[in-house]
Amino acid sequence: MNLVFIGKQGVGKGTYAQKLSAEHGLPQISTGELLREEIKTGSDLGKKVEEIINRGELVSDELVAEMLKSRLSLDDAQKGFILDGFPRTVNQAKALDALLEKSGKKIQAVLNFVAPDSVLLERLTGRRTCKKCGTIYHTKNMPPKKEGICDKCGSELYQRDDDKEQAIKKRWQAYEEQTKPVLEYYRKQGKLEEIDASKEVSEIYPKIGEALSKRGLLG
Ligand code: AMP
Numbered sequence: 001m002n003l004v005f006i007g008k009q010g011v012g013k014g015t016y017a018q019k020l021s022a023e024h025g026l027p028q029i030s031t032g033e034l035l036r037e038e039i040k041t042g043s044d045l046g047k048k049v050e051e052i053i054n055r056g057e058l059v060s061d062e063l064v065a066e067m068l069k070s071r072l073s074l075d076d077a078q079k080g081f082i083l084d085g086f087p088r089t090v091n092q093a094k095a096l097d098a099l100l101e102k103s104g105k106k107i108q109a110v111l112n113f114v115a116p117d118s119v120l121l122e123r124l125t126g127r128r129t130c131k132k133c134g135t136i137y138h139t140k141n142m143p144p145k146k147e148g149i150c151d152k153c154g155s156e157l158y159q160r161d162d163d164k165e166q167a168i169k170k171r172w173q174a175y176e177e178q179t180k181p182v183l184e185y186y187r188k189q190g191k192l193e194e195i196d197a198s199k200e201v202s203e204i205y206p207k208i209g210e211a212l213s214k215r216g217l218l219g
Helices: 013-024 031-040 044-054 061-072 090-102 117-125 165-188 201-214
Strands: 002-007 028-030 081-084 109-114 127-130 136-138 192-196
Touching: 002 013, 002 165, 013 028, 013 081, 013 109, 013 136, 013 201, 028 031, 028 061, 031 044, 031 061, 031 081, 061 090, 090 165, 109 165, 109 201, 117 127, 117 165, 165 192, 192 201
Parallel strands: 002 081, 002 109, 028 081, 109 192
Antiparallel strands: 127 136
């Protein structure tokens, strides 16, 4: 099962990907998380990436495509994966198709999560991420057992700089201009499923299962 999760920043696609990944043993591959790992290494590349991300802009197609290619070559991605935050441009979508084709694979379904801006803003400003393992929480909707501490690995939680309001507006603009055309790309391929993500996680999550079952991807 090779899936793509798409949605405007704040829609919670990372959270649903995390849950589906745990339930079905498929790796959740987040290009945002791979980039944040590069930043943590303190490399020159990481420093450049950090500036771009904090401005709320997109990193170059070449760089993310290269990172994704090496991540997809690892063992755990051979039986399937959930892409979270990739592709974000039509160029990336084409590069992904070309890459998968080489190993006789393809994307089976693309889930587009949709919710109004007011809901997204509330989710983003309350979002907290684990410094070590990247697990996502929300101060109100999905708090950790102990405030500021990751349930899974005990590390500190933090608020991403790009989750502050100024950067959010910039990221939404990038979404409108560069990512929306990706939906059309997959709609033409007949792979697009829309999921109403305006409610609680407990209501949204089962809809993912329904969409995948409908396509014969889940038993
Ligand atoms: P995310 O965690 O998915 O919200 O990604 C955080 C930031 O990383 C984005 O705002 C972009 O600056 C960068 N990024 C993540 N994935 C991509 C991608 N596929 N293409 C370009 N930039 C990306």
